[in-house]
Amino acid sequence: MKPYKNKINKIRSFALSLIFIGFIIMYGAIFFREHQWLVIIFMTLGILCILGSTFVYGWIGFLSTRAVLVECPGCHKHTKVLGRVDMCMYCNEPLTLDPSLEGQEFDQSLNNRTKRND
């Protein structure tokens, strides 16, 4: 079984890595300083990564407002659940908002499955 992570945490680490990638790309421009057009391309790519990261951070803010705050039964901390199934931010306990899924083996695909009783 793959280690699942809380979705908001996952997106947040993605945004953070985008910032690092952006800086690494811009740093890479130093090695091509003889070719001005390469420097411009690298700088643009780096800036795009950082702008993308800012966008993702804004998106997290938007998602957080839609996430449901629940008390985790495992560690009794308040964690945010996004979608029908998500993991606790602190102990990775699988959590669900749908009682019909309770006790089932955690599966990321449960998020995409349509409700059976509809």
Ligand SMILES: [Zn+2]
């Ligand atoms: Zn927990």
